[in-house]
Amino acid sequence: MAFDNMKIIYHCFGGSHSSVTAAALHLGLLNRNQTPTAEELMEIPYYDKTSDSDFGSIRFMGTDEFGNDIYVLGKKSLGNRFSSILMGVAEIIGKQDDLIVVNCMNIVNWSMKLGGFTSRRLGLVAVGRPVVSWGTRKAFSQLVNLVEITRVNAIKKNRELQAI
Amino acid sequence: MNILFIGTTGIHHTLIAAHFYMGRLSEKDDYSELQLWGDRASESLGVPLFLDYDHMGNKVYVLGVGWDVQMAQKSIEQLDKLLSDDRPGLIVEPVFIKREKLLLFLHRLGRMKKLNQLVQMLIAHLLTREINTIQKQVNRFKEGVTFV
Numbered sequence: 245m246a247f248d249n250m251k252i253i254y255h256c257f258g259g260s261h262s263s264v265t266a267a268a269l270h271l272g273l274l275n276r277n278q279t280p281t282a283e284e285l286m287e288i289p290y291y292d293k294t295s296d297s298d299f300g301s302i303r304f305m306g307t308d309e310f311g312n313d314i315y316v317l318g319k320k321s322l323g324n325r326f327s328s329i330l331m332g333v334a335e336i337i338g339k340q341d342d343l344i345v346v347n348c349m350n351i352v353n354w355s356m357k358l359g360g361f362t363s364r365r366l367g368l369v370a371v372g373r374p375v376v377s378w379g380t381r382k383a384f385s386q387l388v389n390l391v392e393i394t395r396v397n398a399i400k401k402n403r404e405l406q407a408i
Numbered sequence: 409m410n411i412l413f414i415g416t417t418g419i420h421h422t423l424i425a426a427h428f429y430m431g432r433l434s435e436k437d438d439y440s441e442l443q444l445w446g447d448r449a450s451e452s453l454g455v456p457l458f459l460d461y462d463h464m465g466n467k468v469y470v471l472g473v474g475w476d477v478q479m480a481q482k483s484i485e486q487l488d489k490l491l492s493d494d495r496p497g498l499i500v501e502p503v504f505i506k507r508e509k510l511l512l513f514l515h516r517l518g519r520m521k522k523l524n525q526l527v528q529m530l531i532a533h534l535l536t537r538e539i540n541t542i543q544k545q546v547n548r549f550k551e552g553v554t555f556v
Contacts, residue, residue: 251490251491253487299476299479300476300478300479300480300482300483300486301482301483301486302483302486302487302490315490317483319479319483320476320479321474321475321476322473322474322475322476322479322480323474325452325454325474326454327454328453328454328455329454329455329456329471329473329480329484330483330484330487331455332453332454332455332456332471333412333456333484333487333488333498334487334491335455336410336412336456336458336467336469336497336498337410337488337491337492337497337498338497339491339492339497342491343487343491
């Protein structure tokens, strides 16, 4: 089955935890049937490794089995409108059919917020990292659901485009 | 080509800048009469708002992006490059004023309907002091921009 290459962007506050984990799930870097260990999370590119200069940067994570390019993005406090902003920009350059934007913020729990802030903003990695890893593992099943919905949406969108 | 003016809000100083750029506004005009001025409903959609075409046929848009305008510019420009195969379809021009964070705060305060009218008056008053700043930025943009 031939698909046109789509760009899928997972975004969250820092582009360091929930979006990165979602992208890793999408690419099969994590087993969706098993909650990862903290060590497995640390093996994901960018997981709890970003710096301030990464905010706003659209970072490539890989290509899925359908040829869709998967990216992550830390949007800081740009809020829930950010998906609309990106899709709106895509629309004015005529590329809205090539893009799917996924907001991971609804899945971020307090452990991830606290641990992420402590590790990335305060630089207290030894304290923050275990907390954010624990939070990510707690939110894992929700991330799996989010990714599955995104993958189905991507297939649907591609089929609709091919039908035109 | 598409020209996108961005600022903390898209319906105040950014809107003024876009109209200065298109030559549709002078420093003495009443900018509160501009279409989309203070239009919270349009702003809340989160999508670029189309204004008109400039004298060269480029489409001109405005967009409010919240606190961190420079970061938003970075993301938008990267997205354009990603989707357009390195042939940019968009020029992004941020508009900054000294009191933009106060403006954004007032704009958010205006969510309370009872306060909205007062807020719009305060914003209009605040911007009277920023008109020269906005005009200078637009002039610099016009001098420096090249359309491919």
